[in-house]
Amino acid sequence: MESFWPWHFVSVPEEEKLLRRDLLDLRGSFAQWSIMLGILILRVAYQGLNPASQIGYRTQSCRGLVSWWDRPLVAGWLETRRQYAVCGLWLTWLLSLCVWSSGEDYLHLTKALGHVGLSQIPLQVLMSPAAYISTARPSAASILSFLTSIPQSTLTPYHRLFGRVVISPLLLGHATLYLLFFAQSSHPEFGTLLAKRVRDSDVQCGLSALFAAVALLFFIRPRGGSMQKGRGSAGSMQERRQAFYIGHVSLVGMLCVAAYFHVAQAQKYMIQSFGAFVLNGVGSWVMVHWGR
Template sequence: MESSWPWQFVTVSNEEKIHRRELLDLRGAFAQWSVMLVIVLLRVTYQGWKSISQTNRGADQPRAPISWWNRPPKNGWLETRKQYAVCGLWLSWLTGLSVWNSGNDYLHLTKALGHVALSQIPLQVLMSPVAYISTSKPSAPSIFSFLTTVPQGTITPYHRLFGRVVISPLLFGHVILYLSFFVQSSHPDFGSLLEKRVQDLDVQCGLTALAATIALLFYVRPRGSAKKGIARAWAGGSMQDRRRTFYYGHISLVVLLCVAAYFHVAQAQKYMIQSLGAFVLNGVGSWIMVKYGN
């Protein structure tokens, strides 16, 4: 590695390896506990804002124009500048958490990026609008919406951006740094360590997870015309049919990502099990809301 780059390939003892593993677990815990803190803050602040709005709703008032902050950064985009900024701040927090206490250990930083990214997948699942294809109540709240009392329509854009702006960059950073390490490291039998590692199951699972992540970035939900975008490749059928096709395709890619991550490294398994539990909990909660909720 070049001397200007602060992280280097270093050799660590067994005791240092144990310490680094403990730091990785601590990062994952911090990342997930920060989510719990956000849920509490959102519930308190949203309830306070809602109470003030109801108090001031007495007289008819003209609706305020949409601010620059609440407009998309580009025409045709679905999410607003505020939503991008919030996800960007969360990415900054998680990146800082990955860098924290990594010293000059290149591989420790590399593992930290992937570890922190995977710790956020349960949150991504809890925010998902699982009633998306429901004909009666497609905007039924997710578990995250239920816990924070924020409407699902407000949370869904963050669910979309969270995968693109937060989780994906961290995973890409993890993969790029690891591949760079493999390319720069030699192997006595294969020449390059990359040639050896791509034949190992754990790396193959990691590359599969990467492929699923890339596919999710381009597999966007259908909007109006079915003539553009990978997710709109089907031209026939009603909008409900296209929404259903997208939903099942999206879920399949997420399952592929989670299964590949589960077999990629043992430390990812607890997060993938949490994601499965979040999916079941979110699905059951949404079904109850659709069937019995107002």
């Protein structure tokens, strides 16, 4: 176990804690600046595809000649192997940021997982299909779609997977390691530190954020592929989409509010996420009403 798990509970002097705090902020900055670099690369790569290549790909898709990468990972799933691979590579990059310069400090690694995970929520919001419940243009472009020139229909599966494959594992890892630390640490009055800390408001907010993250994993959007055509079924589908959107956004809001009050270092990311939500909503509204 010692060779498999190199991180341990260590005592850190006060001056070292400040340096580690700066290192956590640096990780968050790297994680967010890498998003900017990724957006730039995506825009250049997508615009570099000549129209003939895009038409040829769509023609092959219509004929059923889809590559192995562009087929679902499991029959019946919505996302493809390519989409899982991209999100898996991004998770690997973020995990490497968490491990970088963590040494043997268990708590530093634990904090890094949460810090880096929360730094990705603004990106998740920016590529969300804000016009999902619109009857006029439900697939109107998000801000990230507009910035990268990638159609929203292509980005939406990444939006779904990003939450499940990237953000949730980081936040769940953060919470699990902290709870294990609390459970293994003694307290003179409560027996374990866990029994003491669950009474504190910051931990209760963290657990609320964890509940919202887990609930989002199981809150699946409705699928209309098997719906029969007709006014009644269309109205029913619209109602289901609206209910899903309201529930989904409410859970995300709960996660962000709980994270905001969980720890001060999360507040800037949650403010960014709120700004991204407003910007994305206004942008989609403009595109629905005045966009081509």
